[in-house]
Amino acid sequence: MKATIEDVARVAGVSTATVSRALRGLPSVTPETREKVSQAAASLDYVVSPTASRLASGKTSTIGVIAPFIDRWYFAKLVSGIERVSRSSGFDVLIYSLERLDERERLFQHRLVKERVDALLVCSLPPSMDEVRSLQQMNIPVAVIGAEVDECNSVRIDDVQSAKTATGHLINMGHTRIGLIAESPLQPLSFTAPRDRRDGFLLAHQEAGLNFDSSLEAYGSFTIESGERAMGELLSKAQPPTAVFCESDEMAFGAISAIHRHGLRIPDDISIVGFDDHDLSKFANLTTIAQPVQLLGETAAWILLEQLKEPTKPRTSTVMPTQLIVRNSTKRLGSDRAGAVIGAFGSI
Amino acid sequence: MKATIEDVARVAGVSTATVSRALRGLPSVTPETREKVSQAAASLDYVVSPTASRLASGKTSTIGVIAPFIDRWYFAKLVSGIERVSRSSGFDVLIYSLERLDERERLFQHRLVKERVDALLVCSLPPSMDEVRSLQQMNIPVAVIGAEVDECNSVRIDDVQSAKTATGHLINMGHTRIGLIAESPLQPLSFTAPRDRRDGFLLAHQEAGLNFDSSLEAYGSFTIESGERAMGELLSKAQPPTAVFCESDEMAFGAISAIHRHGLRIPDDISIVGFDDHDLSKFANLTTIAQPVQLLGETAAWILLEQLKEPTKPRTSTVMPTQLIVRNSTKRLGSDRAGAVIGAFGSI
DNA sequence: TCAATTTAAGCAAACGCTTGCAAAATTCAG
DNA sequence: CTGAATTTTGCAAGCGTTTGCTTAAATTGA
Numbered sequence: 001m002k003a004t005i006e007d008v009a010r011v012a013g014v015s016t017a018t019v020s021r022a023l024r025g026l027p028s029v030t031p032e033t034r035e036k037v038s039q040a041a042a043s044l045d046y047v048v049s050p051t052a053s054r055l056a057s058g059k060t061s062t063i064g065v066i067a068p069f070i071d072r073w074y075f076a077k078l079v080s081g082i083e084r085v086s087r088s089s090g091f092d093v094l095i096y097s098l099e100r101l102d103e104r105e106r107l108f109q110h111r112l113v114k115e116r117v118d119a120l121l122v123c124s125l126p127p128s129m130d131e132v133r134s135l136q137q138m139n140i141p142v143a144v145i146g147a148e149v150d151e152c153n154s155v156r157i158d159d160v161q162s163a164k165t166a167t168g169h170l171i172n173m174g175h176t177r178i179g180l181i182a183e184s185p186l187q188p189l190s191f192t193a194p195r196d197r198r199d200g201f202l203l204a205h206q207e208a209g210l211n212f213d214s215s216l217e218a219y220g221s222f223t224i225e226s227g228e229r230a231m232g233e234l235l236s237k238a239q240p241p242t243a244v245f246c247e248s249d250e251m252a253f254g255a256i257s258a259i260h261r262h263g264l265r266i267p268d269d270i271s272i273v274g275f276d277d278h279d280l281s282k283f284a285n286l287t288t289i290a291q292p293v294q295l296l297g298e299t300a301a302w303i304l305l306e307q308l309k310e311p312t313k314p315r316t317s318t319v320m321p322t323q324l325i326v327r328n329s330t331k332r333l334g335s336d337r338a339g340a341v342i343g344a345f346g347s348i
Numbered sequence: 349m350k351a352t353i354e355d356v357a358r359v360a361g362v363s364t365a366t367v368s369r370a371l372r373g374l375p376s377v378t379p380e381t382r383e384k385v386s387q388a389a390a391s392l393d394y395v396v397s398p399t400a401s402r403l404a405s406g407k408t409s410t411i412g413v414i415a416p417f418i419d420r421w422y423f424a425k426l427v428s429g430i431e432r433v434s435r436s437s438g439f440d441v442l443i444y445s446l447e448r449l450d451e452r453e454r455l456f457q458h459r460l461v462k463e464r465v466d467a468l469l470v471c472s473l474p475p476s477m478d479e480v481r482s483l484q485q486m487n488i489p490v491a492v493i494g495a496e497v498d499e500c501n502s503v504r505i506d507d508v509q510s511a512k513t514a515t516g517h518l519i520n521m522g523h524t525r526i527g528l529i530a531e532s533p534l535q536p537l538s539f540t541a542p543r544d545r546r547d548g549f550l551l552a553h554q555e556a557g558l559n560f561d562s563s564l565e566a567y568g569s570f571t572i573e574s575g576e577r578a579m580g581e582l583l584s585k586a587q588p589p590t591a592v593f594c595e596s597d598e599m600a601f602g603a604i605s606a607i608h609r610h611g612l613r614i615p616d617d618i619s620i621v622g623f624d625d626h627d628l629s630k631f632a633n634l635t636t637i638a639q640p641v642q643l644l645g646e647t648a649a650w651i652l653l654e655q656l657k658e659p660t661k662p663r664t665s666t667v668m669p670t671q672l673i674v675r676n677s678t679k680r681l682g683s684d685r686a687g688a689v690i691g692a693f694g695s696i
Numbered sequence: 697t698c699a700a701t702t703t704a705a706g707c708a709a710a711c712g713c714t715t716g717c718a719a720a721a722t723t724c725a726g
Numbered sequence: 727c728t729g730a731a732t733t734t735t736g737c738a739a740g741c742g743t744t745t746g747c748t749t750a751a752a753t754t755g756a
Contacts, residue, residue, distance in 0.1 A: 004742055015706045020744060028704055050463050051408070052742030054399045055711045071428035071642070073421075080419035083445045092464065093443050097431045115398050116440065224631055257631040280628060283572055283605040294419070352712055363736045368714060376734055400712035403741045 003044035012040035023048065062092040063304060064117035066104060068125055068189065070097045072222070073250065073278055074293055078123055078145060081297025089305050091118075101189065105131065114138040119304040121145065121297075124191055127152070141307045143300040147192045148317060153307070155300040155318045159193045162289045162322040163200025163245070164207075166273045169287070169324055170243045171208045174333035175271065177216065178205075179241030181230045181251050184219035194222075197247045197275060216241050220251045227254025228261075235262050242333055243271035249278035249288055256284065256329075267331040277325060285328040292320055351392035360388035371396065410440040411652060412465035414452060416473055416537065418445045420570070421598065421626055422641055426471055426493060429645025437653050439466075449537065453479065462486040467652040469493065469645075472539055475500070489655045491648040495540045496665060501655070503648040503666045507541045510637045510670040511548025511593070512555075514621045517635070517672055518591045519556045522681035523619065525564065526553075527589030529578045529599050532567035542570075545595045545623060564589050568599045575602025576609075583610050590681055591619035597626035597636055604632065604677070615679040625673060633676040640668055 009016045014033060022029045022037035029037075040046075054060050063086050067075045079095065086093045094117055098104045104125075107113050113120065119141045126147040127135070135142050136151070143153035170178050180201050183194035205212045218233045220226030227246060234240055235258065246252035252274030259270055266272055274281060277290035299318060307313045357364045362381060370377045370385035377385075388394075402408050411434050415423045427443065434441045442465060446452045452473075455461050461468065467489045474495040475483070483490050484499070491501035518526050528549055531542035553560045566581045568574030575594060579602065582588055594600035600622030607618055614620055622629060625638035647666060655661045 005744095006742080016743080017707075017745075018705055021705090024744095030704065033704080047463075049403075049742050051399060051402045052711090053744075055397075055403050055713085056742075056744040058711080058744090060399070069428075070431065071424045073424075076419045076421075076424035076427075079443070080417075080445065083418065083443055087445070095427070095431055095441050095443055097428060097435070115395075224627060228631070253628060253631055279572060280601060283576070283601055353714095354712080364713075365715075365737075366735055369735090372714095378734065381734080397712055400741090401714075403743085404712075404714040406714095406741080 003046040005046075005048070007044055008037065008040045008046050011044060012037045060092075060116060060118050061090060062094050062117045063119045063121060063301065064094045064096060064113060065121045065123065066096045066098055066107075066125075067123035068097070068099050070095060074248075074276065075123060077293040078297040081294035082121060082301045085298045085301040085305070091305065099189075101125070114140060118308055119143070121300055121304065122152075124193065125189055126192055141304055141311075143304050145296050145300045151315065153300070153303050153315050153317070155296050155303065155320065157291045157296075157320050157322045159196030160200040160203065162291070163197035163247075163275070164204040165200075165322075165324050166275065166289050167201045167204035167245050168208070169326065169330065170245065170271060170273060171204060171210065173243070173271065173330060175241075175243040176210055176333075177213065177239065177241045177243075179216040179218065179234045179244035180212075181218050181220050181227055181234070181244060181246040181255060183247055184221055184226075186219075187221060194247050201245055220247075220254070222248050222250060224250050224254040224257070227251030228258045229254070231255035231258035232262075235259070235264070241270070243273070243330065246272065246274045249274035249276040249281050249286060252286055252288070252329075253278075253280070253284060256286070266329050271330040271333075273330055281325075282327070287327045287330040288325055290323045290325050292322075296320060351394040353394075353396070355392055356385065356388045356394050359392060360385045408440075408464060408466050409438060410442050410465045411467045411469060411649065412442045412444060412461060413469045413471065414444045414446055414455075414473075415471035416445070416447050418443060422596075422624065423471060425641040426645040429642035430469060430649045433646045433649040433653070439653065447537075449473070462488060466656055467491070469648055469652065470500075472541065473537055474540055489652055489659075491652050493644055493648045499663065501648070501651050501663050501665070503644050503651065503668065505639045505644070505668050505670045507544030508548040508551065510639070511545035511595075511623070512552040513548075513670075513672050514623065514637050515549045515552035515593050516556070517674065518593060518619060518621060518678065519552060519558065521591070521619065521678060523589075523591040524558055524681075525561065525587065525589045525591070527564040527566065527582045527592035528560075529566050529568050529575055529582070529592060529594040529603060531595060532569055532574075534567070535569060542595050549593055568595075568602070570596050570598060572598050572602040572605070575599030576606045577602070579603035579606035580610075583607070583612075589618070591621070591678065594620065594622045597622035597624040597629050597634060600634055600636070600677075601626075601628070601632060604634070614677050619678040619681075621678055629673075630675070635675045635678040636673055638671045638673050640670075644668060 005016045005019050009019045012019060014037065018029065018033060019037050022034045023041060050061060065079060065082055067079065069075055070079055083093050120135065122142060122144045124146040126144055126149045132151055143155060146156050148154045148156060182198050202212060215237060218230035220230040227250060231254065234244065244255060246255055252272055255272055256266060259266055264270055274286050274288040277288050281288050303316055353364045353367050357367045360367060362385065366381060367385050370382045371389060398409060413427060413430055415427065417423055418427055431441050468483065470490060470492045472494040474492055474497045480499055491503060494504050496502045496504060530546050550560060563585060566578035568578040575598060582592065583606065592603060594603055600620055603620055604614060607614055612618055622634050622636040625636050629636050651664055
């Protein structure tokens with residue numbers, strides 16, 4: 001029923017070795033032979049068995065993606081970018097949505113992974129040094145997205161600088177009591193981006209000679225709900241902030257919701273700046289830091305593919321630019337706002 | 349360096365056949381032997397090579413997911429559900445994000461797919477009869493999510509009924525000029541859900557003895573932007589609708605934005621109902637139809653896994669329940685609204 | 697024209713597992 | 727106890743490629 005390489009060889013009148021080489025475009029094949037083989041393959045509707053090919057060659061033509069929450073905006077975008085460039089290079093992409101680190105460790109160490117993928121893309125949660133070593137031993141290239149890791153390729157943004165810019169924007173607008181909605185330090189997963197963003201936030205204060213009142217820090221977990229809760233806490237303070245920097249747009253959405261629930265208005269009573277430039281942020285009129293998420297994924301995949309083609313390629317560390325997008329969720333402290341906001345998402 | 353089944357066999361003092369059977373928990377192995385083998389395997393840090401196993405057995409332990417836009421909320425949630433249950437059964441999941449149908453057809457027909465996956469999950473875009481046949485011939489089970497397809501498993505919601513309920517809600521509130529933001533009939537991909545939702549919308553009118561003014565229909569493409577554009581058109585009519593049903597929450601978000609941009613208020617001037625119950629809808633205070641997206645994915649994966657275990661299992665067609673969630677984006681026509689809306693997302 | 701190179705093609709041994717069938721060991725019935 | 731039935735194990739033939747090595751053919755240089 002299904003044609004094998006032997007069938008092709010027979011029809012083309014050559015050996016299977018030649019078929020294999022011809023079909024893969026290897027150099028040592030005459031144009032005529034190659035043509036003959038192609039014809040034979042086409043006539044038999046032949047397609048190589050990736051499985052057999054994998055066993056024989058040890059290459060899987062697959063790249064693995066490890067990401068914590070693939071249903072979240074950020075990770076979904078990332079995966080989408082990765083998938084696009086991988087597939088266009090003929091690579092399959094295998095998704096590992098691992099929330100628990102022990103699962104990941106198991107995956108890495110038992111070289112389970114070596115049998116399945118040629119290269120690995122790790123999103124946001126940087127691998128430990130042990131894990132990196134383990135991967136190196138198996139000789140599988142790794143790229144980390146959203147974090148910098150020794151001896152790994154990395155593709156990321158400058159979270160410190162970006163957060164500093166965002167906070168600076170608030171400071172420039174005259175705000176001095178600025179709240180921070182950050183990732184909870186209690187949560188078990190050790191993302192580095194939130195930490196960096198917090199650092200940037202503090203740095204902006206420092207450089208402006210401002211003192212950060214640490215009671216103005218509240219914690220969330222990068223979800224809308226948690227952002228709402230955190231903002232609730234901030235609003236219940238004796239002296240609430242006049243502006244808030246949220247480490248993600250989704251938390252910002254929650255914060256906005258809480259603010260309205262408290263009968264306050266944005267940006268009249270409180271300014272908000274987020275981080276990510278979520279698809280909805282434009283419509284929510286949220287001032288934010290835009291990061292090219294899909295592009296991060298595409299770039300990381302591309303780097304890995306290059307490295308597979310040419311194993312001697314040196315590791316790279318790419319930092320992509322971000323951009324402060326000023327919309328209508330922030331205003332100069334004390335200034336009157338000129339009329340009603342046009343183009344706002346909300347106010348249902 | 350890495351242990352093979354032969355190493356285990358040697359250490360355990362049995363044949364490779366026995367190791368294979370023991371490790372896979374097949375019945376014809378004594379408990380003692382099994383134990384011996386397990387010990388040996390553990391001591392060698394052995395793990396089977398999926399590749400070799402695939403070649404020998406013809407099973408890939410992988411399920412493929414074909415989805416058009418994996419970075420969209422709906423599909424990301426779906427994939428997340430699929431991934432969870434697949435992985436917990438030891439199956440890998442391979443993502444095919446195919447926007448173009450010809451790519452998909454190629455994938456199906458050249459039995460490329462047979463070599464890669466044991467079963468296939470097709471999201472939203474129902475396969476053609478040719479494609480189904482092709483898959484059947486290769487003997488690979490298929491489940492379709494979000495559409496009903498002959499001779500395939502399907503997991504979906506009742507789009508007609510749900511849309512009818514949503515529209516009915518508007519009608520019950522006294523609205524008679526109801527707009528529809530539907531998927532453009534021009535776009536090349538033939539989703540069935542939008543069509544069904546439109547049917548439900550019309551049906552509700554019909555059953556209420558209402559006439560639908562077809563000039564109140566505008567088109568989008570399930571994105572926020574397109575929803576905004578569509579709503580813009582509706583608002584520019586001489587006599588705009590007093591309520592609008594959007595075929596997705598994301599288009600509803602766009603519509604909301606457009607309405608505010610026009611200086612109108614929701615629900616005072618216009619009522620909006622969406623479809624999906626997007627993560628943000630609760631915060632946007634959007635009345636909508638909730639569908640259990642992640643559960644759809646989980647169920648579909650589960651069905652497929654069952655069918656792989658027991659190939660004689662009959663095909664199933666599952667319809668999951670949806671629910672109208674009334675929030676603050678709809679109100680009775682002509683009634684005064686009691687005070688300001690609490691908990692709204694927007695009004696930045 | 698002929699040896700020396702270079703290039704193209706073929707041989708056959710992996711790759712690491714699964715599985716049908718046969719053999720051995722065990723259990724059972726009488 | 728013994729032969730039959732049953733259970734457990736082993737043998738070895740695949741599964742469909744790739745690739746190192748060898749051989750044959752073509753090209754080159756003198």
